[in-house]
Amino acid sequence: MTRSTVPLRQQLLDASLRLFSQRGFRGTSLQDIAREVGCSKASLLYHFASKEAILVELLAPCTAAMTELTDRLRDEPDDQVVARAVEGLVDLIVRFRREVHLLLAEGPAISAARGDGAGEAAQEPEPLLSCLAGRSTEPPDRLRAWMALGAITLGAAGAADQPTELVRHELAAGARRVLDLS
Numbered sequence: 039m040t041r042s043t044v045p046l047r048q049q050l051l052d053a054s055l056r057l058f059s060q061r062g063f064r065g066t067s068l069q070d071i072a073r074e075v076g077c078s079k080a081s082l083l084y085h086f087a088s089k090e091a092i093l094v095e096l097l098a099p100c101t102a103a104m105t106e107l108t109d110r111l112r113d114e115p116d117d118q119v120v121a122r123a124v125e126g127l128v129d130l131i132v133r134f135r136r137e138v139h140l141l142l143a144e145g146p147a148i149s150a151a152r153g154d155g156a157g158e159a160a161q162e163p164e165p166l167l168s169c170l171a172g173r174s175t176e177p178p179d180r181l182r183a184w185m186a187l188g189a190i191t192l193g194a195a196g197a198a199d200q201p202t203e204l205v206r207h208e209l210a211a212g213a214r215r216v217l218d219l220s
Contacts, residue, residue, distance in 0.1 A: 047085045049075045054092045059136055063093065063144045093148060097141070100134040108165040116173055120217055123169035124186065128210045131194040132202060139195040163187060170217065186213040 044052075053074040057066040068089055072082040086092045107126045114122045131138055141148065170183035190209050197205045 046075070046077060046081065050077075050082055050085055051092065051096055054089075055096055055136055055140070058093070058096075058140050058144065063089070063140070063148055097137060100130075100137045103130050103134065104166075108169075111165070111169045114169070119169045120172045121214075121219060123166060124190075124210055124213045124217065124219070127166065127170075127187070127190055128194075128206055128213065131190050132206050132209070135194050135198055135205075138191060139198055142192070142195050170213075182217050186216045189213060189216060 050071060054066070054071050057070055057074060061070070066089070068082055069079050071089075071092070072079045075082075086095070107130055111119060111123055111126065167180065167183045167187060170186050171179040174180070190213055193209050193212065194205060
Protein backbone atom coordinates (compact mmCIF):
# COMPACT_ATOMS: atom_id res chain seq x y z
CA MET A 39 0.00 0.00 0.00
CA THR A 40 1.39 3.39 -1.03
CA ARG A 41 1.21 6.09 1.62
CA SER A 42 -0.01 9.53 0.66
CA THR A 43 2.43 12.42 0.62
CA VAL A 44 -0.38 14.71 1.82
CA PRO A 45 -0.06 15.31 5.57
CA LEU A 46 -2.58 13.41 7.68
CA ARG A 47 -4.15 16.62 9.01
CA GLN A 48 -4.99 17.75 5.45
CA GLN A 49 -6.27 14.28 4.53
CA LEU A 50 -8.58 14.44 7.55
CA LEU A 51 -9.88 17.87 6.52
CA ASP A 52 -10.44 16.76 2.92
CA ALA A 53 -12.24 13.59 4.00
CA SER A 54 -14.33 15.53 6.52
CA LEU A 55 -15.53 18.03 3.94
CA ARG A 56 -16.34 15.23 1.51
CA LEU A 57 -18.24 13.21 4.14
CA PHE A 58 -20.01 16.22 5.64
CA SER A 59 -21.17 17.13 2.12
CA GLN A 60 -22.38 13.60 1.39
CA ARG A 61 -23.81 12.52 4.75
CA GLY A 62 -24.28 15.77 6.61
CA PHE A 63 -22.48 17.05 9.67
CA ARG A 64 -24.63 15.07 12.09
CA GLY A 65 -24.55 12.00 9.87
CA THR A 66 -20.75 11.78 9.92
CA SER A 67 -18.86 10.43 12.90
CA LEU A 68 -15.22 10.84 13.82
CA GLN A 69 -14.84 7.12 13.21
CA ASP A 70 -16.23 7.58 9.67
CA ILE A 71 -13.62 10.25 8.97
CA ALA A 72 -10.79 8.17 10.39
CA ARG A 73 -11.90 5.12 8.40
CA GLU A 74 -12.10 7.17 5.20
CA VAL A 75 -8.48 8.28 5.62
CA GLY A 76 -7.24 4.92 6.87
CA CYS A 77 -6.13 5.99 10.33
CA SER A 78 -7.32 5.33 13.84
CA LYS A 79 -9.79 7.52 15.68
CA ALA A 80 -7.00 8.21 18.18
CA SER A 81 -4.82 9.59 15.36
CA LEU A 82 -7.68 11.83 14.28
CA LEU A 83 -8.15 13.06 17.86
CA TYR A 84 -4.43 13.87 18.03
CA HIS A 85 -5.03 16.45 15.27
CA PHE A 86 -8.56 17.59 16.17
CA ALA A 87 -10.21 17.62 19.60
CA SER A 88 -13.69 17.17 18.14
CA LYS A 89 -15.83 17.10 15.02
CA GLU A 90 -16.68 20.74 15.73
CA ALA A 91 -12.95 21.62 15.69
CA ILE A 92 -12.68 20.07 12.24
CA LEU A 93 -15.64 22.12 11.09
CA VAL A 94 -14.18 25.36 12.43
CA GLU A 95 -10.93 24.71 10.58
CA LEU A 96 -12.77 23.79 7.38
CA LEU A 97 -14.74 27.05 7.42
CA ALA A 98 -11.91 29.35 8.55
CA PRO A 99 -10.49 30.02 5.05
CA CYS A 100 -13.94 30.92 3.73
CA THR A 101 -14.53 33.29 6.64
CA ALA A 102 -11.12 34.91 6.20
CA ALA A 103 -11.70 35.35 2.46
CA MET A 104 -15.07 37.02 3.08
CA THR A 105 -13.49 39.42 5.57
CA GLU A 106 -10.72 40.19 3.10
CA LEU A 107 -13.25 40.85 0.33
CA THR A 108 -15.33 43.25 2.41
CA ASP A 109 -12.16 45.05 3.52
CA ARG A 110 -11.05 45.44 -0.12
CA LEU A 111 -14.47 46.69 -1.18
CA ARG A 112 -14.47 49.37 1.50
CA ASP A 113 -11.88 51.32 -0.53
CA GLU A 114 -13.58 50.94 -3.93
CA PRO A 115 -15.06 54.08 -5.49
CA ASP A 116 -18.86 54.18 -5.55
CA ASP A 117 -19.00 53.90 -9.34
CA GLN A 118 -17.01 50.64 -9.29
CA VAL A 119 -18.07 48.99 -6.04
CA VAL A 120 -21.00 46.97 -7.46
CA ALA A 121 -18.94 45.41 -10.27
CA ARG A 122 -16.04 44.66 -7.90
CA ALA A 123 -18.43 43.16 -5.34
CA VAL A 124 -19.95 40.83 -7.96
CA GLU A 125 -16.51 39.83 -9.21
CA GLY A 126 -15.12 39.22 -5.72
CA LEU A 127 -18.18 37.39 -4.41
CA VAL A 128 -18.41 35.10 -7.43
CA ASP A 129 -14.71 34.22 -7.14
CA LEU A 130 -15.05 33.56 -3.42
CA ILE A 131 -18.21 31.48 -3.69
CA VAL A 132 -16.85 29.43 -6.59
CA ARG A 133 -13.60 28.78 -4.72
CA PHE A 134 -15.51 27.61 -1.63
CA ARG A 135 -18.42 25.84 -3.38
CA ARG A 136 -18.28 22.73 -1.21
CA GLU A 137 -18.12 24.74 2.01
CA VAL A 138 -21.02 26.94 0.88
CA HIS A 139 -23.05 23.87 -0.02
CA LEU A 140 -22.31 22.43 3.42
CA LEU A 141 -23.37 25.64 5.16
CA LEU A 142 -26.60 25.87 3.19
CA ALA A 143 -27.51 22.24 3.67
CA GLU A 144 -26.39 21.92 7.28
CA GLY A 145 -26.55 25.48 8.66
CA PRO A 146 -28.85 24.82 11.63
CA ALA A 147 -27.01 21.62 12.60
CA ILE A 148 -23.66 23.38 12.29
CA SER A 149 -24.82 26.36 14.35
CA ALA A 150 -26.20 24.06 17.03
CA ALA A 151 -22.99 22.01 17.10
CA ARG A 152 -20.85 25.12 17.36
CA GLY A 153 -23.19 26.80 19.81
CA ASP A 154 -22.88 30.14 18.03
CA GLY A 155 -26.40 30.60 16.72
CA ALA A 156 -25.25 31.46 13.22
CA GLY A 157 -21.81 30.20 12.30
CA GLU A 158 -18.74 32.29 11.59
CA ALA A 159 -18.79 31.76 7.84
CA ALA A 160 -22.39 32.94 7.75
CA GLN A 161 -21.21 36.40 8.77
CA GLU A 162 -23.49 39.40 8.83
CA PRO A 163 -23.95 40.16 5.13
CA GLU A 164 -24.51 43.93 5.52
CA PRO A 165 -21.13 45.19 4.28
CA LEU A 166 -21.34 43.02 1.18
CA LEU A 167 -25.02 43.84 0.59
CA SER A 168 -24.24 47.53 0.80
CA CYS A 169 -21.58 47.12 -1.89
CA LEU A 170 -23.87 45.05 -4.11
CA ALA A 171 -26.49 47.81 -3.74
CA GLY A 172 -23.94 50.43 -4.77
CA ARG A 173 -24.00 51.75 -1.21
CA SER A 174 -27.61 52.78 -1.76
CA THR A 175 -30.19 52.51 1.01
CA GLU A 176 -33.11 52.58 -1.43
CA PRO A 177 -35.37 49.52 -1.06
CA PRO A 178 -35.26 48.48 -4.76
CA ASP A 179 -31.44 48.58 -4.76
CA ARG A 180 -31.26 46.61 -1.50
CA LEU A 181 -33.73 44.03 -2.80
CA ARG A 182 -31.69 43.51 -5.97
CA ALA A 183 -28.56 43.14 -3.83
CA TRP A 184 -30.26 40.40 -1.78
CA MET A 185 -31.41 38.72 -4.99
CA ALA A 186 -27.87 38.77 -6.42
CA LEU A 187 -26.38 37.44 -3.18
CA GLY A 188 -28.91 34.62 -3.05
CA ALA A 189 -28.54 33.73 -6.71
CA ILE A 190 -24.74 33.61 -6.52
CA THR A 191 -24.74 31.57 -3.32
CA LEU A 192 -27.45 29.08 -4.23
CA GLY A 193 -26.33 28.86 -7.85
CA ALA A 194 -22.78 27.91 -6.90
CA ALA A 195 -23.91 25.44 -4.24
CA GLY A 196 -26.23 23.75 -6.73
CA ALA A 197 -23.60 23.56 -9.46
CA ALA A 198 -20.94 21.56 -7.66
CA ASP A 199 -20.64 19.14 -10.57
CA GLN A 200 -20.32 21.83 -13.27
CA PRO A 201 -17.05 23.17 -14.72
CA THR A 202 -15.66 26.02 -12.65
CA GLU A 203 -15.32 28.51 -15.50
CA LEU A 204 -18.90 27.90 -16.63
CA VAL A 205 -20.19 28.44 -13.10
CA ARG A 206 -18.07 31.56 -12.62
CA HIS A 207 -19.19 33.09 -15.93
CA GLU A 208 -22.90 32.35 -15.49
CA LEU A 209 -23.07 33.50 -11.88
CA ALA A 210 -21.34 36.78 -12.69
CA ALA A 211 -23.49 37.37 -15.79
CA GLY A 212 -26.70 36.61 -13.90
CA ALA A 213 -25.76 38.86 -10.97
CA ARG A 214 -24.88 41.70 -13.36
CA ARG A 215 -28.32 41.35 -14.98
CA VAL A 216 -30.11 41.37 -11.61
CA LEU A 217 -28.12 44.42 -10.54
CA ASP A 218 -28.68 46.12 -13.90
CA LEU A 219 -24.96 46.29 -14.75
CA SER A 220 -25.20 44.64 -18.17
